[in-house]
Amino acid sequence: MPRRARTAGRRPPLVLLVPACVAALFALLPLGYLAVRALERGPAFAWDVVSDERTLELLGRSLGLTVVVVAACLVLGISLAWLTVRTALPGARAWSVLATLPLAVPSYVAAFAWLSAEPDLAGFGGAALALTLVSFPYVHLPVAAALRGIDPAQEEVARSLGHGPLRTFVRVTLPQLRPAAAGGALLVALYVLSDFGAVSLMRYDTFTRAIHTSYRASFDRTPAAALSVVLVVMTVVLVAAEARTRGRAGHARTGTGTARPALPVTLGRWRPLALLWCGAVAAVAVAFPLGTLGYWLAVGSSAGRDLGGLAETAWATFAVAAAGAGLTTVLALPVGVIAARHRGRGARLLEQAAYAGHALPGITVALALVFFAVRYAYPLYQQLPLLICAYAVLFLPVAVAATRAAVLQAQPVLEDVARSLGRRPWQVLREVTVPLAAPGVAAGAALTFVVCMKELPATLLLRPTGMDTLATRLWTETGAGSFAAAAPYAAALILLAAVPSYLLGRHRT
């Protein structure tokens, strides 16, 4: 059908194109400036930093941590997905929900929980433990979705051809899960490489922590910039790889269209073991952090607490996160509409530019903005607008993805009808596209708000002197070992983050 030619020939109207280009340039600015800054003292100097023994050691440590966390996440994510989707596990739905909850726990809150229970965990083991327990849902969610999408008839055919359940799983099911699992694994890897909170609290030196230390320790900031460039190269490679697997996973899914759900596998004598496994994961990933938090809250309250300070910090966090989410959403709107409605190279480039933040660890964006402000916009240095800009660069991908999905929900034919009824392009945007996409865009804004609120490394570097967010305060107190003082901030963060997450969940159903 000729439908494929729908929007191919139409160029985006200027009302969209101009602001979208502004947003894209804005998103690319830190990346560009980082490169400029790293090479400022000549490529030779930058190379010295990069090829330094210390850098190679950092590389080894970062990669080692990534490999271990990814492997652990794959084991946890795939086993839980299979148990909750395909077996007659008692309470499968509840386990499934429990397995997604750790997503709401920032890595530094997990690190706080484990450190406060056992300070000796600091180091590689502690960092790997904390990161695994907060990021395995990135594997669990796509794998569970893929498992639900596989036509059970394929497995039935394999069984009828003489394969036992295990052989069927290995030869038929597992290969189809590979794209989903690979995509999830890459997300976990990206999370680990970009993470600052958990590794810094666990005092395990990776790139992010080294960049922070180097920035704080010396006036010469070129080494920090050079290290940032190496880190960014690593994350960009990961993002590109993730995008490729996502493309292929999409192909693998088309045409499966399940007619009926698969018959659940009966676990038999394995049932207690399966329950024990799910229970153990839920205990360490959900119950333990909450329990520790509760313990320290109780300990702290007997010691008396500074409620005024907590309220002030919560309010400051709320305000900067709201401003960050607002700016991000406004910048994302034109890009998201173009990405949903227009094909062609220009539109794709715009969208990809806006996704730059996805590959940039928070610390590198913060560093780039610090350099930029010091050189060209000194009055902004350590002022709120710079922090809000950092949020926008970092979380533009979140808002663009939400806007794009929301606009896709509004059928293009509605816009055609509006045009035929006498509306100009910008009127169509105002009267049809935006009202229809509004709920999805609002959901994206809520999500952006949550991630802004939890952001740690960029906030640490860019916040105005004397200002604290819940995240920075939690980080400082935990770093100083005052767990009882840190606990209320962790609790407030989880509560504030839970509200929009809950709303999002309702929005989707």
Add this chain to the structure above:
Amino acid sequence: MNELHVEGLTKSYEEGELILRGLELIVPSGTLAAVLGPSGCGKTTMLRIVAGFLRADTGTVRLGGRLLNGPGVHVPPERRRIGIVPQEGALFPHLSVARNVAFGLTGADRCERRRTKDEMLELVGLTGYGDRMPHELSGGQQQRVALARALAPRPQLVLLDEPFNALDSALRAGVRADVRSALRATGATAVLVTHDQQEALSTADLVAVVRDGRVAQCATPQDLYRRPADPWIAGFVGDAVLLPGTVGADNTARTALGTVTLAAPPGGLRAGTVLLRPEQLRLTDEDSVGVVRGTVTDVSYYGHDAMVTVAVDGHDTPIGIRVAGPIRVRPGEETGVRVEGEAGFHP
């Protein structure tokens, strides 16, 4: 006057594939024309060009003498005064029925707007439904609202893009008749794009058959059915019995079903394809002149009529015969077949 005049329309897609190859179409003012063709023939592309959503490579579109598409001219959709009724209605889900219908009434004052809206809802038989939201309506009702919305600004032309596709067949005939009478009442020129030959024949005043990006034939439904331009069209617009024949004396041709009278002189041809419709054939027990004997191979009973297939000597595929009333034959039995009326003849 609201005559639609489409001339020499061509359009190719990026892959270089030509989807329209010089399409010509004239729809007189006030006429409901159907553009009929198999999927992929270019009919939807034509509709989108006329509406202004796509640009043609070459060719012109005029409406009531106004040039809409031509060399260097492309009037944007909002200034064409062409209403569209898309597949499945495409009502704005965030607006009530009344606000959907009033969407195109921008220039008018409130009072006028309200009157037009009420008038349109009455026209499509949905008075009192103004406050409903689109999801509270049935498929047929949504389709009627979509028509009211398209007609409200008094467009010069209404384009209907397979608007009855999504409706189940029981509903379709009713909605179709309502749409036709609403269009008649407003006197709008209308173009209905469809791949359903029954829908085209029963709804339209004029049917244009599109094949490979061109109009293969444009005629009234009766003419199209009775005098198709070629065997392909004959088979596309209805069931056809196509038999090789050799021309005999006095406008006749000899076929496997005996000698048949031709509707028009064969024009110097010696041999060709003879076209008969299944309802032109009769089953008979007589053994008189002009009756050919054959064996019944199959009977498909439809209620209002039945299709009996009969194998006759001299033709390798069984011939379909439409029989109204009770069926007295069974597969395997022998029967006589007689041809009534005149046959078409094609090279």
